[in-house]
Amino acid sequence: MILSRKQIKNIFLFTDINESELEKIRAFSTYKKYKKGEILFFDSEPYRGFFCLMEGTVKLYKISKEGREHIVHLVYPGNIFAEVPLFDKYDEIKNNQVEYPINAMAIEDDTEVIIIPSIPFMDILDKNKVVCMKMLANFSKRLRTLNEHITSMTLQDVKKRLAQYILSELENFDGNRKQKTLIKSPKKNEDKIFIELNISKYDLASLLGTILETLSRTFKKLQEEKVIEVKGKRIYILNQTKLKAYNS
């Protein structure tokens, strides 16, 4: 299957590109579809280009020697990933000496991607200042996210991190997310605001730098404090003020 140019324009990196360049991209990229749980690439696997996510969700994660997993980043449609090696290891890429720096797994069924090979892409980049600037903006955003991620891992306990996560889900997604999720949350039902978790609790634990059991207990604590109410994947916000207070 080949994607239409229109679909490719859904990737933020390519929204402002002209039709002929778009056609080139379409020509040299490959399309793939994954089921939930399938691996896109492993850490240390040979690098074969970067990914654009069209549909679904992808987790980027590391695994420790002992087998514990930590999600470094969640990717939503319209965004790209595994683009880092392009710019600091370009010479090695030409000699096929580069590896993916992380693991990537689809965590939804029907996760669709296009894979863009490095060399033709660098050609596009070379001719398109807009793409260049968008890539810079992309990196800036990611650095900001990662900085916040580090800060919350090192300076905040699990309860605070969870509170922060719930709040970030609540305060309407900054364009990182697709419509689908936007519609889902936050919503009101019987006068209660709620969010709908779009990842498993296992993945949420891993994203918050903890384990499933601890997450479960932390949810319980927040419920006991009448801050939230957990019903399966739905989390009702009972006291937003208190929730915000956790993070100063």
Added chain:
Amino acid sequence: MILSRKQIKNIFLFTDINESELEKIRAFSTYKKYKKGEILFFDSEPYRGFFCLMEGTVKLYKISKEGREHIVHLVYPGNIFAEVPLFDKYDEIKNNQVEYPINAMAIEDDTEVIIIPSIPFMDILDKNKVVCMKMLANFSKRLRTLNEHITSMTLQDVKKRLAQYILSELENFDGNRKQKTLIKSPKKNEDKIFIELNISKYDLASLLGTILETLSRTFKKLQEEKVIEVKGKRIYILNQTKLKAYNS
């Protein structure tokens, strides 16, 4: 004081730029010198441009509500910092609505910087593809570093993190560091390899995501295991194999 063009060329971002552009940069940038412990900017302070480090060392760090500090990044001469807002908040910069996302402190005497204001710099960037590509490479490198940082914070205990730090100091600095440090370490003395810590143990603890007391105890453990020997700022490596074994 104004820096010479030659000095500005020491900044990796500007090594390949032409003389007239260099002169422009020199003209609109300001020079500053700091003593150990002085603040370059605080988290949330109004953004007034990015920094190029000429001499000394700068720590970029966050502080928790409770007062605990975590160093997110150490900057060495030749490198730039606080450049992130340029690319994801440029419009807000024009309206003076942007803040520094982190704290920056000089941790050496005679720390010298130049400060580059945003708007004229974006002009330079717009006309110089090389600068653009270097900025991309810079971001890639930083993302890689941050990824590793997160991974070690979340998946490794303090002993492993310390071992990793010592090893990274040992395996000769990848250009991030200036000559000075390169000469200092690693060295041999009475047939023993050693490194010389170039930051205080307080800062090292903060960089490793722990506190001084825990760092001290961890050094002790590594000494008891005959892996290293600590003499003030000097760390002798007694068993490099064992040191490497900690990180798989």
Added chain:
DNA sequence: CGTAACCTTGATTAAGATCAATTCTCGTGG
């Protein structure tokens, strides 16, 4: 309606933070 995946709960342990008291080191002035 049965099974697998997902999640919760309890008991125990371990790592590391906190609090508190010294000790060490090194630069400065007498």
Added chain:
DNA sequence: CCACGAGAATTGATCTTAATCAAGGTTACG
């Protein structure tokens, strides 16, 4: 050259958070 004092580092005792181990419960879905 020595003494003093401040900042830096060490050590001990205790407490807290979260990981681990183990078992049981829930939910979704064929």
